[in-house]
Amino acid sequence: MPAVSPGAGSHPAGGPRPADGRRGFPDGEARGRRGRPDTDAGRSYYGQPVLNPPTWAALDIAGYLFLGGLAGGSSALAAATEAKGIEGLGRPLRMGAAGAIGLSLVALVHDLGRPGRFYNMLRVFKPSSPMSVGSWILSVYGPAAIAAAVLDVVPLPGPLASARRPLQKAASVTAGLIGPVVTTYTGVLVADTAVPAWHGGYREMPFLFAGSAGSASGGLGLLTVPPMRAAPARRLAVTGAVAELTALRVMKARMGLPAETYDQGRAGRLMKAAETLTVAGTTGAVVGRRSRLASAAAGACLLAGSALTRFGVFQAGVQSAEDPRYTVEPQRARLAARPGSPSA
Amino acid sequence: MVATDAGWADSGPRMGFFTDTSVCIGCKACEVACKEWNHVPDDGLRFSGFSYDNSWGLGADTWRHVAFIEQRHPAPGAGDGLPAGDGLPAAGGELRWLMSSDVCKHCTRAACLDVCPTGALFRTEFGTVVVQSDVCNGCGYCVPACPYGVIDQRKEDGRVWKCTLCYDRLKVGMEPACAKACPTRSIQFGELDVLRAEAADRVEVLHRRGVAGARLYGDDPGDGVGGTGAFFLLLDEPEVYGLPPEPVVTTRDLPSMWKRAAVAALALAATVVAAAR
Numbered sequence: 001m002p003a004v005s006p007g008a009g010s011h012p013a014g015g016p017r018p019a020d021g022r023r024g025f026p027d028g029e030a031r032g033r034r035g036r037p038d039t040d041a042g043r044s045y046y047g048q049p050v051l052n053p054p055t056w057a058a059l060d061i062a063g064y065l066f067l068g069g070l071a072g073g074s075s076a077l078a079a080a081t082e083a084k085g086i087e088g089l090g091r092p093l094r095m096g097a098a099g100a101i102g103l104s105l106v107a108l109v110h111d112l113g114r115p116g117r118f119y120n121m122l123r124v125f126k127p128s129s130p131m132s133v134g135s136w137i138l139s140v141y142g143p144a145a146i147a148a149a150v151l152d153v154v155p156l157p158g159p160l161a162s163a164r165r166p167l168q169k170a171a172s173v174t175a176g177l178i179g180p181v182v183t184t185y186t187g188v189l190v191a192d193t194a195v196p197a198w199h200g201g202y203r204e205m206p207f208l209f210a211g212s213a214g215s216a217s218g219g220l221g222l223l224t225v226p227p228m229r230a231a232p233a234r235r236l237a238v239t240g241a242v243a244e245l246t247a248l249r250v251m252k253a254r255m256g257l258p259a260e261t262y263d264q265g266r267a268g269r270l271m272k273a274a275e276t277l278t279v280a281g282t283t284g285a286v287v288g289r290r291s292r293l294a295s296a297a298a299g300a301c302l303l304a305g306s307a308l309t310r311f312g313v314f315q316a317g318v319q320s321a322e323d324p325r326y327t328v329e330p331q332r333a334r335l336a337a338r339p340g341s342p343s344a
Numbered sequence: 345m346v347a348t349d350a351g352w353a354d355s356g357p358r359m360g361f362f363t364d365t366s367v368c369i370g371c372k373a374c375e376v377a378c379k380e381w382n383h384v385p386d387d388g389l390r391f392s393g394f395s396y397d398n399s400w401g402l403g404a405d406t407w408r409h410v411a412f413i414e415q416r417h418p419a420p421g422a423g424d425g426l427p428a429g430d431g432l433p434a435a436g437g438e439l440r441w442l443m444s445s446d447v448c449k450h451c452t453r454a455a456c457l458d459v460c461p462t463g464a465l466f467r468t469e470f471g472t473v474v475v476q477s478d479v480c481n482g483c484g485y486c487v488p489a490c491p492y493g494v495i496d497q498r499k500e501d502g503r504v505w506k507c508t509l510c511y512d513r514l515k516v517g518m519e520p521a522c523a524k525a526c527p528t529r530s531i532q533f534g535e536l537d538v539l540r541a542e543a544a545d546r547v548e549v550l551h552r553r554g555v556a557g558a559r560l561y562g563d564d565p566g567d568g569v570g571g572t573g574a575f576f577l578l579l580d581e582p583e584v585y586g587l588p589p590e591p592v593v594t595t596r597d598l599p600s601m602w603k604r605a606a607v608a609a610l611a612l613a614a615t616v617v618a619a620a621r
Contacts, residue, residue, distance in 0.1 A: 045411060045586030046394045048401055054488040055497040076613060080620035113502035117481035120462040127602075128595055131485045132461035180609035180616070187608065188601040192459060192594050193488040199594055202601050206608035214612055218619075235619035240612075321488060328583045331590035 044324035051194055053321040060111040062314035064104045065186050066216065066307040068138075069209055071100035072182030073217030073236070075145050079176020081232050088229035089221050091152060094172060096220045097179070098149035101142050108138075130189040137185060141178040147171035183213035190317065196258035196327055197267075197320035198313075204251035208313075211247055212306045214240020215278060219302030222285055227295040234285050234295075237302050241282040244309065245275065256333075258326040261316040270312030278305030346452050346573075350467035358471030359514060360573035361523065361531060362539040363445055364546060365585075366558060368530040370396060370443035374408040377525035381510065382407065385498070395441070401586060402446055404498040407507040408522050411585050413442040444578065444585050445522070445531055448473070448494045448507035449562055451593065452570030456486035456495050456506075458595040471536070471573055472509040480504055491569065491591035509573070536573060543577060555579065561587065568592030 044050075054061075078093035109115050121135035151168035155161060187206035190198045198205070214236050221233020248271075252259040262271050281301030288294020320326040335341055347355035378384060387405035392398050395412035402409045416437035450472045457465040457473050464479035465486060475495070482502035486495050495506040510520035518524070523533035532539060540563050550558035561582050562575035568591050582589045 043581060043583050045401075045413070045584065046392070048394075048586055050491075050493050050583070050586060050588050052403065052487050052490065052493040052496045055484040073612065073616070076616045077620065080616045084620050086620060111484070112482050114482075120464070120479060120481035121483070123479070124461075124463040126458075126461060126463070128458040128598065129461045129485070130598075130601075131459065131483060135461060180612040181605075183612060184605040184608040188598070188605045191601055192598055193485075194455065194491040194591075194594050195488045198488075199597070202597050203604060206601070206605040207611070210608040210612040214615060232619045232621065236616060239615050239619065243611075243615075317488075324583070324586070327588055331588055332583075335590050 044328060048324065049322050050324045050327040051321045053318055054193075054195065056111060056314075058311060058314050058318075060107040062311040063307075064107045064111075065190070065209070065310040065314065066212075067100040067104040067107070068186055069183045069213030069306065069310070070216040070220065070303070071097040071104065071145060072141070072179035073213035073240070074100070074220055075141075075148070075172075075175035075179035075182075076177075077217055077221065077232060077236055078148075079172050079179075082172065086229075086232060088225050089233060090172075092224035093217065093221060093233075094145070094149045094152060094175075096217075096224070097175065098146045101138075101145045101182075105138070105142060130185060130192050134185050134189060137178060137181055141175060141182050144171045144174040144178065148175050180210070184210050190313070193317075194327075195317040195321045196330065197255070197261045197316040200255040200258045200320075200330070201251040203254065204247045205313075208244055208247035208251060208309075211240045211243030211245075212309050215244050215281070215302045216240075216306035218285075219281060219299040219306070222295045222299030223303065224299075226292055227289055230295060233299075234289060237285050237299070238282055241278050241302060241305070244306070245278060248309075257329050258316075258320045261319040261323075261326065262312065265315075265319055267312050267316035267319050270308050270315055274305045274308035274312050276305075277301045277308065281305055346471045347467060347469050352467075352469045355469040355471070357535040357537065358573065359509070359534065360450060360471070360536040360539060360575070361447060361509070361520070361533055362543050362575060362577070363447065364530050364532065364543070364577045365442065365444035366530075366546075366550060366555065366577055366579060367528045368410070368443040368445055369528055370410055370412055370441075371527060372410050373525040373527060374445045374522035374531055375399060375406070375410060377521040378408045378507070381513070381521035382508070384505075385500075402448070402492075402494045402506070403496040404505040407447065407505075409446045411442070411444045411446060413444075413580070413584055415440055415442065415580070415584075442579055442584070444576065445526075446585065446587070447522070447574050448509070449492055449569070449575075450507075450509060450573030452565065452572065453593040453595070454569070455489040455491060455593045455595055458593070458598075459485045459489045461485060468509075468511055468514075470509065470511075470514050472511065472514075473573075474508045474511050475504055475506060477503055477505070489594055491588055491593065493586075507574075540575070543575065546577060550577075568596070 074093040074097040078090045082090045126132040148171040156164045184206040187209040191202035191205045218233045218237025281298045284298030385405050397412045399406050417440040454473045464476045480503040519533040523531045557579045561578050562572035565571035
């Protein structure tokens with residue numbers, strides 16, 4: 001967020017952004033709009049946002065959206081390949097899933113400020129709160145994904161030694177089954193807000209996130225396993241990437257005005273870079289299927305593309321919440337379209 | 345009954361605010377009374393330049409906020425340019441000053457309460473929505489969920505805060521501090537049904553006197569949040585006061601979202617199984 005500097009034609013309030021960064025003009029652009037004719041659609045309270053923008057730090061929450069997707073998709077692919085007796089992908093994907101979900105938990109706890117606060121998440125189960133549902137999902141998935149990876153390599157002492165394999169298998173299957181849910185509930189998590197660029201995409205967001213997770217976990221497979229053994233990862237990566245790019249297009253086409261935040265400012269740059277990396281990664285995965293180096297590079301591109309997509313979606317939401325236009329204009333349009341309204 | 349729906353066996357009538365902005369004089373007694381009674385910390389001394397408003401908007405440390413709008417009235421139609429500087433049309437109409445004391449709406453269908461994962465936000469026996477600060481874990485989910493931009497996070501402790509409609513005062517039969525301090529009865533506290541009837545009468549009186557722009561905001565139980573427990577009489581469009589013109593509780597679409605998330609998860613699982621060959 002750039003600091004606001006008073007410019008010609010600005011409101012006299014063009015002082016610095018409030019020290020806490022919460023209220024204030026989102027950018028010079030929004031103030032410029034005050035020069036427009038005083039139409040209903042263009043009106044606001046001194047360009048102030050109607051909403052209180054999300055307080056979450058991008059690194060924690062967008063980071064979690066990416067890591068959770070990577071973990072869930074990787075657990076699923078690890079379990080599926082092992083169930084079918086395909087060798088090579090299981091272990092690295094399980095390791096990746098455990099690492100990603102471990103980092104996710106760190107990010108989520110950091111967002112709360114104090115580790116002890118996470119326990120409050122488990123006071124109640126509320127289907128009306130995607131975060132409550134997600135906390136319960138993670139409280140089963142997280143330990144399962146971590147156990148599946150740890151029991152794979154760490155021997156158990158004495159009498160427990162014989163239980164290690166069955167336990168590891170059970171953990172791996174559990175993580176594999178819950179994994180896909182971990183990747184898509186986060187789409188509901190962001191869409192279930194008043195943020196125009198998030199709620200406006202509630203129909204497509206779970207598909208966008210599922211595709212992005214497939215792309216990332218397939219990418220992890222391509223990065224860590226020789227191409228001869230990475231065919232399942234390649235298929236998942238390509239299908240996921242195509243789904244991600246398609247869902248994003250559909251989402252933007254249906255969203256109306258707030259969709260433009262996905263093309264503007266920092267969100268626009270993030271989304272553009274994400275698209276470039278995802279397309280490059282997909283192409284590389286197909287064209288470079290015989291080369292270890294090309295496959296690994298493609299996998300890295302897909303991972304980076306998926307991460308940037310989540311940061312881009314996060315940032316578009318913030319931008320759409322900070323400009324009152326994205327809240328007011330779609331609501332005005334809804335009112336105008338209602339039967340009985342003067343302009344309907 | 346919103347309190348009964350929330351599980352209260354013997355709740356009384358739903359209580360709320362009617363803020364009649366046509367008699368607000370912008371004295372900010374409500375802001376001060378709220379701060380004093382609720383021990384709300386300093387919200388910063390930041391010059392805004394928004395007329396006489398330096399408290400910017402509702403937030404963790406501003407539970408009542410008096411908006412000041414300077415405008416020419418009747419506002420000229422579209423096509424009359426605004427000068428970029430002061431926000432006033434260059435010519436036409438008389439100068440008028442709108443003042444309005446904003447507050448948490450205590451929605452019938454409250455998004456903040458719905459999305460709270462800890463149960464910190466709850467519905468009181470008065471039908472109001474209150475945060476239990478000893479349960480709130482600072483997840484911040486309610487902040488972007490609120491369609492009005494009311495609830496917010498206090499940076500110092502990470503938890504969220506907002507108007508409680510003076511739950512402690514209501515418990516002992518007192519009216520909220522802001523309503524008590526309001527010298528013009530712009531802020532009226534009482535049983536919501538009674539307030540709604542009085543407000544409808546008030547709009548009629550204003551219309552008869554030629555105040556054509558007078559309208560109620562949040563009084564309709566059929567709106568996107570099921571009507572609000574704190575509603576307003578405004579003299580211009582809601583967005584002029586920084587209010588959303590047609591807010592909808594985000595959880596209205598949640599059943600559809602869960603279905604789509606389930607379908608997307610199944611599609612991903614199917615793709616994974618198909619890929620593993």
